[in-house]
Amino acid sequence: MSNKPLDFMPTKINKIDYQLLILLGFIAIFISCKKEQIQVKTIKSETVEINDNINSDSSISDFVKPYHEKLTEKVSEIIGYNDQILSNEEVNLQSTLGNAYADICLNFALPKFKEQTGRKIDFALFNYGGLRQSVYKGPIKVEDIFELMPFENMLVIAEMSGEQVQSLFDYFEKNKKAHPISGVNLTFEGEKLSEILIDGKKFSKTENYLVLTNDYLQKGGDNMIFFKDPIKLYSLDAKIRDVIISEIKLKDTIKGAIDDRIKMIN
Structure with missing residues (x-):
């Protein structure tokens, strides 16, 4: 806008x-x-x-x-401050904007879902194309968030089998995009994903996982078909754009950095 x-x-x-x-x-x-x-x-x-x-x-x-x-x-309301530019520029399948976005959504959803169900979300995954522009250094206005995310997407939690989650990571490995992700640590050796840690524990195909995403992806958007038939689907009744605005107001200053959630070993 x-x-x-x-x-x-x-x-x-x-x-x-x-x-x-x-x-x-x-x-x-x-x-x-x-x-x-x-x-x-x-x-x-x-x-x-x-x-x-x-x-x-x-x-x-x-x-x-x-x-x-x-x-x-x-x-035109100023809701917070950004002390650095957050962009979708890719570094080791990460971006400062993607990391900040995924972390904000997961940090919002964790206590809400715990209160609703008594259960813990394991990790979050969104799509690279869902973020339409950078958030520049300086004051952040409401209109900046509308330009960042001009969609009406809602947060949902998909309970998925280990096999479905394996398909998710296979997609991440093959797609080679900095899809916003939080709550996991991935290690790549060359082009191959060699280690997956979820909340510090090794991924297991025999376990079910609760994955935070948006309703567009859950319906198979961006070819993320592994989300389409979850064991169970939960909704937080929260629009992502509103979540981002409220979290920026709460924290005042937002930060995003390239970290060790994804490691690349050549």
Whole structure:
């Protein structure tokens, strides 16, 4: 979202015309309730060009103005500070932005899920393409988070079998993208994933795992089909963008760094 004011489609319909249209609509509904057979004889169409030559209706502009001003004030709110640029630039299948994002989501979800179920989320995985721009150094506004994540994705937790989680790590190994991940330590020897630690323990195909992700990926988005048929699916009823905004407000300053969650041994 930019600082440019929102544009609204100009129209020539005034209040009287609008009321007349509503009245005609009720008349049409009343007539359509009769049991008479009506057959369409002719359909006519007309192309109306929408351009700057059409004058806007001041009554609509006046009606919208307070909402527009409130929205502008809302998205311009400063919610925190970033002491360095967080970007999707890849380093050893990580990025500073991806690490910060995955950690924020997992740190939010852990206590919420524990309170709901008494269980602990094992790790989090999201998609590289879900983050659309960097978060630059300096004050962070609400609009920056909307530009970072212009989606309505929700946080979900998928309970997965060891075989399904193995497919997840196979995808990570083959895809070679810095997909945001938190709660795991992966070691690569060359191109191959040689060690997987989840919460400090070796991954086991015989165990089930609780994995935090978003509803788009859980439905198979970005070809992450291993999420599609979980043993059980949980929802936190939390929109990710709102989570990020609330967590930045809570922490004031956000940080993201390349760390040892992924190691590359040549």
